Amino acid sequence: MKLNQQLLQINRSFLICFIASASLSAVAAQLLSEYDNYLNTTITIIIGYIVYFGIFSSLFYWDNIERYRGMKSNLIKKELFALISSFGLAEIVYLGIRWPTLYYFLEIGIEPYLASIISEIIATACYMASVTIFLRKTKTF
Numbered sequence: 001m002k003l004n005q006q007l008l009q010i011n012r013s014f015l016i017c018f019i020a021s022a023s024l025s026a027v028a029a030q031l032l033s034e035y036d037n038y039l040n041t042t043i044t045i046i047i048g049y050i051v052y053f054g055i056f057s058s059l060f061y062w063d064n065i066e067r068y069r070g071m072k073s074n075l076i077k078k079e080l081f082a083l084i085s086s087f088g089l090a091e092i093v094y095l096g097i098r099w100p101t102l103y104y105f106l107e108i109g110i111e112p113y114l115a116s117i118i119s120e121i122i123a124t125a126c127y128m129a130s131v132t133i134f135l136r137k138t139k140t141f
Contacts, residue, residue: 013059014128021052022120029102029116037106041099044116086134093130098123 025048032040068076101122105115 013056013063016059017052017056018120018124020055021048022117022124024048024051025120026113026116029106029112033112037103040106040112041103044102044112045095045098048120082135086131089134090127090130094123094127097126 025044028047029040029044032043035043071079098119102115102119105119106112110118
């Protein structure tokens with residue numbers, strides 16, 4: 001599979017996951033509006049993670065099943081390690097931005113669904129920049 005096609009599939013998968021995760025996180029934040037802000041923030045982010053990684057894992061598997069069948073196992077391990085490392089480091093950046101921004105927006109009185117969406121956009125932009133940097137540094141893509 002060509003590199004551009006693979007990146008297009010990852011971007012498509014990311015977009016689908018982002019929309020689903022952001023939407024359900026916003027609903028969760030609104031439904032949890034009666035709870036303390038730290039609890040609302042934590043549960044909303046956990047729900048977002050479950051949705052995002054559940055969908056992304058499935059889409060990534062289906063998009064790449066043929067590609068990985070034709071690869072040697074040591075190359076698969078190397079590529080998956082680079083991907084997991086890059087995404088893992090970016091997740092630390094994401095969580096380090098998402099939790100404080102969502103909590104802050106809830107504290108200053110922004111509607112929970114809107115606070116969740118704004119926080120998600122900010123954290124995701126930083127996440128994507130981090131993933132791009134980490135993947136280029138590891139020369140995965």
